[in-house]
Amino acid sequence: MAQQNYIKSYVHIKNNTVSLNGKVIYVDNEPDFKSFIKGVYKASETKYPKFFKMDSLSKLAFLAGDIILNTVQLSAVKENNIALVFSNKASSLDTDRKHQESIQCKENYYPSPAVFVYTLPNICIGEISIKHKLYSENSFFIFDNFNAKHLEVYATSLLIDNKADEVLCGWVDYDGNDSYEAFLYLVSSEGKILHNTEEIIKLYTN
Amino acid sequence: MEALKQELKENIIEQLNLEDISVAEIADNDPLFGDGLGLDSIDALELIVMLDKDYGIKLTDPKEGKAIFESVEVMANYISANRTK
Numbered sequence: 001m002a003q004q005n006y007i008k009s010y011v012h013i014k015n016n017t018v019s020l021n022g023k024v025i026y027v028d029n030e031p032d033f034k035s036f037i038k039g040v041y042k043a044s045e046t047k048y049p050k051f052f053k054m055d056s057l058s059k060l061a062f063l064a065g066d067i068i069l070n071t072v073q074l075s076a077v078k079e080n081n082i083a084l085v086f087s088n089k090a091s092s093l094d095t096d097r098k099h100q101e102s103i104q105c106k107e108n109y110y111p112s113p114a115v116f117v118y119t120l121p122n123i124c125i126g127e128i129s130i131k132h133k134l135y136s137e138n139s140f141f142i143f144d145n146f147n148a149k150h151l152e153v154y155a156t157s158l159l160i161d162n163k164a165d166e167v168l169c170g171w172v173d174y175d176g177n178d179s180y181e182a183f184l185y186l187v188s189s190e191g192k193i194l195h196n197t198e199e200i201i202k203l204y205t206n
Numbered sequence: 207m208e209a210l211k212q213e214l215k216e217n218i219i220e221q222l223n224l225e226d227i228s229v230a231e232i233a234d235n236d237p238l239f240g241d242g243l244g245l246d247s248i249d250a251l252e253l254i255v256m257l258d259k260d261y262g263i264k265l266t267d268p269k270e271g272k273a274i275f276e277s278v279e280v281m282a283n284y285i286s287a288n289r290t291k
Contacts, residue, residue, distance in 0.1 A: 049224075049225070049226060049244070052223045052224070052225035052226075053222070053223045053248075110255055110258065110259045111255075112252060112255060113248050113251035113252050113255065114222070114223075114248050114249070114251075114252050117248060
């Protein structure tokens with residue numbers, strides 16, 4: 001009989017609000033994403049200067065991941081086998097545009113290495129893995145919309161095949177100032193919310 | 207030279223996104239890498255672009271940066287001697 005998995009914890013960042021397991025933990029009225037996400041970082045009390053070097057997608061993913069992983073006891077001595085399965089619509093388009101602008105003009109051709117390194121969406125997974133010392137399976141999918149079914153099937157497959165002990169899944173999308181959303185959830189053998197497509201959609205849309 | 211050093215400190219903070227560091231906290235002889243400002247390899251590449259963009263200095267061998275980026279003092283001396291703009 002297949003093992004039943006659960007959603008142990010979930011976090012949502014959108015509309016200037018951060019919620020953890022359905023409860024609002026941070027809200028502000030900053031007019032732009034840059035100020036908002038800096039406020040979230042300061043409130044989180046995470047000391048990680050490299051945060052300021054990240055692009056917007058990575059800042060969003062990093063903080064969402066940090067908030068949810070801080071709710072579980074990560075082992076300092078043995079490997080934490082938490083797979084990361086993320087998805088979005090805009091890929092790394094915001095940073096791609098910045099890079100494109102820097103190479104647009106032959107007379108002013110100064111591509112920034114610090115921008116270029118973020119021209120892939122899965123770099124944000126790397127930022128979380130570095131911070132939390134995760135050497136686990138990871139994947140990043142691009143969809144037109146949040147695809148709960150795909151995430152459920154993929155996470156379940158990783159757990160059934162013993163590729164991971166837990167799976168941090170979700171949607172992290174950034175496409176400019178007014179268009180950002182992070183919804184991450186941790187799939188585990190422990191928890192109260194059943195891990196199935198209906199529950200994932202319910203948590204995502206609430 | 208003092209104006210150049212001040213300018214370099216401001217540019218380093220802005221272009222390398224050193225959010226929690228002020229100009230006053232960077233001494234002229236502080237090491238920029240390692241135990242100093244803690245810059246990394248991507249920062250080194252960014253400094254090479256800055257030399258080209260702001261001062262018209264093209265480093266053909268990135269390894270040259272190791273000596274040039276030792277400190278703000280060393281950078282300022284190198285720029286003064288080699289700048290084309």
